[in-house]
Amino acid sequence: xxxTRRTVEVELSTSGLDAQGRPQRVPLVVDDGGSPVALEAxxxxxxxxxxxxxxxxxxxxxPATHGVLRLVxxxxxxxxxxxxxxxxxxxxxxxxxxxxxQYNQIIPYTDREDYLNSPGNNVAFALGAERLFGIEITxxxxxxxxxxxxxxxxxxxxxxxxxxxxxxxAFTPFLWSFEKxxxxxxxxxxxxxARLTTTFTRVGGMGADIPDxxxxxxxxxxxxxxxxxxxxxRVVTRNGIWVGRTIGLGVMTAEEAINHGLSGPMVRASGxxxxxxxxxxxxxxxxxxxxxxxxxxxxxxxxxxxxxxxLRQSVRIIEQAMKxxxxxxxxxxxxxxxxxxxxxxxxDMESMIHHFKQVMEGPRPPIGECYVPVESPKGEKGYYMVxxxxxxxxxxxxxxxxxxxxxxxxxxxxxxxxxxxIAINASIDIVMGEIDR
Amino acid sequence: xxxxxxxxxxxxxxxxxxxxxxxxxxVPHRGGPVNPSAEALRQRFASAVxxxxxxxxxTTIVVEGGQLLEIVRWLHDDASQQYNYLSDVTAVExxxxxxxxxxVWHLRSLPFRxxxxxxxxLPKGSPLEVPSVWSVYRAADWxxxxxxxxxxxxxxxxxxxxxxxxxxxxxxxxxxRKDFPLRGRFSxxxxxxxxxxxxxxARYSKEELSIAQxxxxxxxxxxxxxxSGEKTGE
Numbered sequence: 001x002x003x004t005r006r007t008v009e010v011e012l013s014t015s016g017l018d019a020q021g022r023p024q025r026v027p028l029v030v031d032d033g034g035s036p037v038a039l040e041a042x043x044x045x046x047x048x049x050x051x052x053x054x055x056x057x058x059x060x061x062x063p064a065t066h067g068v069l070r071l072v073x074x075x076x077x078x079x080x081x082x083x084x085x086x087x088x089x090x091x092x093x094x095x096x097x098x099x100x101x102q103y104n105q106i107i108p109y110t111d112r113e114d115y116l117n118s119p120g121n122n123v124a125f126a127l128g129a130e131r132l133f134g135i136e137i138t139x140x141x142x143x144x145x146x147x148x149x150x151x152x153x154x155x156x157x158x159x160x161x162x163x164x165x166x167x168x169x170a171f172t173p174f175l176w177s178f179e180k181x182x183x184x185x186x187x188x189x190x191x192x193x194a195r196l197t198t199t200f201t202r203v204g205g206m207g208a209d210i211p212d213x214x215x216x217x218x219x220x221x222x223x224x225x226x227x228x229x230x231x232x233x234r235v236v237t238r239n240g241i242w243v244g245r246t247i248g249l250g251v252m253t254a255e256e257a258i259n260h261g262l263s264g265p266m267v268r269a270s271g272x273x274x275x276x277x278x279x280x281x282x283x284x285x286x287x288x289x290x291x292x293x294x295x296x297x298x299x300x301x302x303x304x305x306x307x308x309x310x311l312r313q314s315v316r317i318i319e320q321a322m323k324x325x326x327x328x329x330x331x332x333x334x335x336x337x338x339x340x341x342x343x344x345x346x347x348d349m350e351s352m353i354h355h356f357k358q359v360m361e362g363p364r365p366p367i368g369e370c371y372v373p374v375e376s377p378k379g380e381k382g383y384y385m386v387x388x389x390x391x392x393x394x395x396x397x398x399x400x401x402x403x404x405x406x407x408x409x410x411x412x413x414x415x416x417x418x419x420x421x422i423a424i425n426a427s428i429d430i431v432m433g434e435i436d437r
Numbered sequence: 438x439x440x441x442x443x444x445x446x447x448x449x450x451x452x453x454x455x456x457x458x459x460x461x462x463x464v465p466h467r468g469g470p471v472n473p474s475a476e477a478l479r480q481r482f483a484s485a486v487x488x489x490x491x492x493x494x495x496t497t498i499v500v501e502g503g504q505l506l507e508i509v510r511w512l513h514d515d516a517s518q519q520y521n522y523l524s525d526v527t528a529v530e531x532x533x534x535x536x537x538x539x540x541v542w543h544l545r546s547l548p549f550r551x552x553x554x555x556x557x558x559l560p561k562g563s564p565l566e567v568p569s570v571w572s573v574y575r576a577a578d579w580x581x582x583x584x585x586x587x588x589x590x591x592x593x594x595x596x597x598x599x600x601x602x603x604x605x606x607x608x609x610x611x612x613x614r615k616d617f618p619l620r621g622r623f624s625x626x627x628x629x630x631x632x633x634x635x636x637x638x639a640r641y642s643k644e645e646l647s648i649a650q651x652x653x654x655x656x657x658x659x660x661x662x663x664x665s666g667e668k669t670g671e
Contacts, residue, residue: 088602095587096613131493134466254445258521258547261576272547274447274522279550281460294444366466370493371543371554373524384543386529395529399543407579436602 053081056418060089064167064422067432071409071421078417083410087403090436098396102362103129103203106396111197113398114434116159118198119188120152120376126201127282128372128383132365133337135204140328142283144206146321147218149283149374150314154225155184156377156429157307157314161232164304164426168245173232180228183221190214203363204338205331215322222318229311237308246301250412250424253298260408263401264379265306266428270298276375288317300427307429310377337363362391371399378402378429400434450519450548458550464494472496472553474518474546482508487558495554502540502557506568506594509555512544513573520544520553523570526580528588530615540567540590559590569595587613 059070068089074082094109101109110121123145130137137145158181162174185195191210192200200207236242252262257270267274275292277285293309295302331338339358340351365387373382379401386395405428413421448458468491475489475496485504490497500508512520524543537558544553557567569592571577581592582601589611592598599605603612609622621628 088604091602093612096617096619100619131464134464134493136463256575258445259575261523261574261580271442272445272447274445274547279447279458279547280552281458284460286459296442368466368492369497369529370495371525371552380524382524382543384525384527384541388531388533390532394531395527397525397527399525403579403583404576407576411575 058421060086065425066163066430068436069406069425069430069432071425073413073418073421075418078419080413080416080418080421083413083421085406085409087406087432088436090432092437094437095396095398099393102391103133103365103393104362106393107201108197108199111199112433113400113437114156114376114378114381114402114431115196116156116431117152117377118196119148119192119200120156120374121381122198122201123149123283124372124374124376124381125383126203127374128370128385129203129365131370131372132368132385132387133203133363134366135332135334135337137204137332138329139326140209141205141330143321143325144210144330145201146283146285146288147318147325148200150317150321151184151187153314153377154311155181157311158184160307160377160426160429161304164423165236167422167426169241170236170239173236176228176232180225183224187214187217187221190217202331202338204334209330215325218318219322222315222322225315226312229308229315233308237305243301245420245423246304246427247299248297249300249416249420250427251297251299252408252412256408256411257298260411261404262379262408263404264375264377264429265303265310266379266405268293269295269302269306271296276373276380280373282372282374288320290317300423303427364389364391373399376401378431378434379405398434398437400437402428402430403435406430406435445547447547448550451550461494467492469494472551474512474520474551474553477518478508478512481511495552497554497556499556499558502559502567505542505555505557506570506573509542509544509570510573512553518546519548520546520551522547523574523576523580524552526570526577526584528584528590528613530588530613532615534615535561537561538565538588538590540584542570565590566593567591568593569598571595587611589614 054075056073056075057070058073059065060068065071070086070089072084072086073080074084092112094113098106098109107122107125110125111118114121126145158177162177162181165171165173165177188198189195191214192198192207194200252260252266252270254271257267257272258274262270263274263276271294273292273294276282277290278292290313291309293306293313295306335351335354336358339345340348340354344351345355346352367387367389369384369386371382371384373380375381380399381401382399384395384397384399385393388394409425409428412424416424471489471491475486475498478498478500479486479489482500482504485501485508486498487501488499509520512518522545524545525541526543527541529539529541537560540557540559542555544555545551546553559565559567565588567590569577569581571581571592571594577592578595578597579601581595582598584590585592585595585598586600586602600607610617623631
């Protein structure tokens with residue numbers, strides 16, 4: 001007697017899972033009359049597909065690579081066997097251009113490398129150049145720079161938080177964090193005049209002092225901001241999807257993290273309490289009371305927790321800085337390195353000479369070199385400058401934290417699933433402008 | 438969270454009372470306290486240490502290129518040094534083209550909170566080769582590749598010394614060398630013409646194409662170019 005054989009899959013809700021955890025296949029064998037005959041055992045296993053590897057190309061134009069990063073992945077099924085990153089699509093030769101610019105003229109380049117942290121880069125460059133010139137900046141300038149650095153840490157972490165949430169599938173925290181980021185940009189705008197490309201520090205000072213009432217705006221932001229952090233914390237931190245998609249991914253142990261040169265939240269998530277602000281302080285960071293959060297497992301989830309805590313610590317630092325902000329001048333009084341006021345430049349002979357010499361030739365540091373690291377939101381950012389006594393550096397080297405952090409991505413993604421590559425890549429917090437420079 | 442967790446703390450090897458670090462104030466241009474590792478290096482590798490100087494508070498040690506790897510490995514492994522963190526690898530070429538090229542390593546000892554700059558001088562005319570420290574620090578991987586890409590310095594012992602920021606077929610030279618013009622070797626119109634003529638598929642290396650077993654499917658001219666080792670841009 002001829003029979004017709006059909007196979008249907010039992011839905012998951014009927015708990016029809018077999019021993020291997022796959023949905024049970026129930027063959028319905030009916031005879032010609034239409035009455036069921038006998039149930040058959042489910043087919044043994046999936047056909048053997050191992051042995052053939054697949055090459056998949058992510059990027060350079062892919063929203064989840066956070067810029068023009070290209071990853072070539074070798075996949076075995078859905079598991080990454082090998083990852084070959086390709087960078088350089090955004091290479092603009094900042095370092096080369098800097099060799100043809102005076103020190104103050106390089107500051108606009110620093111905006112454009114890590115463009116989520118422009119004021120922080122400006123401060124980092126100015127600190128390096130001031131060491132090279134041998135300038136001690138004023139107390140008020142130090143505190144204002146601390147405020148600027150911490151505000152830019154907040155915006156950088158907020159962008160990271162929002163975009164990572166989008167990568168992993170949550171949309172709402174993105175809106176919340178970008179709303180707060182906009183508030184910081186309004187603060188920048190009212191002080192600096194620009195939002196993204198700030199170019200605000202000068203060798204020996206700042207472009208301008210804060211305007212009247214700016215501290216009140218900052219205070220209302222600082223009072224308001226922790227609520228947003230708490231809100232995002234409540235929605236994301238114990239969210240089942242978030243936890244499931246981040247825990248145990250891209251693990252780096254403490255030794256590996258140090259050996260791979262990771263820095264910033266990446267190395268701290270692996271349980272290494274290394275923060276440039278604490279260990280090699282600048283701008284009197286040792287006098288501020290703040291904590292360095294460390295993770296325990298070094299996975300994507302811990303990196304998230306570390307960054308969330310850094311948001312709160314940045315708020316703490318800003319509060320202390322607002323309390324201690326001293327009166328006095330912002331710029332150093334040496335007009336050989338910092339421009340005299342415009343009114344004096346047109347009335348006072350000496351000021352006019354300084355103004356002319358600075359604009360036409362630029363200030364000249366003595367022969368020497370220095371490497372001044374700062375803690376940028378991504379990690380240890382350092383500018384290595386070599387001077388041969390002329391007004392332009394012989395070599396201006398950026399030590400980009402995201403570049404070194406990204407170089408460990410093959411180590412982090414190999415063995416994980418393709419979809420986890422996106423989460424791991426997001427957790428590094430890369431900005432391609434800084435990596436390619 | 439496990440209760441046995443102990444973070445690795447920077448500055449852990451320092452005695453308690455001196456463990457607090459402070460912002461450096463009024464750093465002298467020349468002179469000042471020398472990093473104790475300089476003296477230790479002099480005692481152990483007397484012949485390899487050529488010069489020690491302190492500029493803006495940072496100790497620079499010029500060493501013999503041939504013994505660099507040995508020195509770095511000792512600095513990394515020795516319990517009294519513990520330079521476990523590589524901050525940076527880069528090179529400097531001076532405007533005075535007679536001056537030797539300098540390759541610079543920035544090492545950091547997290548347990549001792551020390552910072553050390555090692556330099557190897559490569560005189561003009563000598564081969565631009567230094568040992569790779571990749572076997573000691575994995576962080577050196579991309580830093581050395583970038584340095585090779587930008588200066589043409591070969592790091593012997595690096596497992597995968599390819600161009601990093603410039604594409605592998607780039608043929609114009611090494612951009613950060615002082616003899617490289619700021620605007621590039623060719624005129625803008627020639628650069629545009631070359632960019633349009635380039636085959637974007639050629640951005641895959643032969644090795645990557647072999648993963649997908651796609652190499653055999655390529656057009657003849659591309660196979661020929663890839664097989665002739667058109668990779669390093671030399």
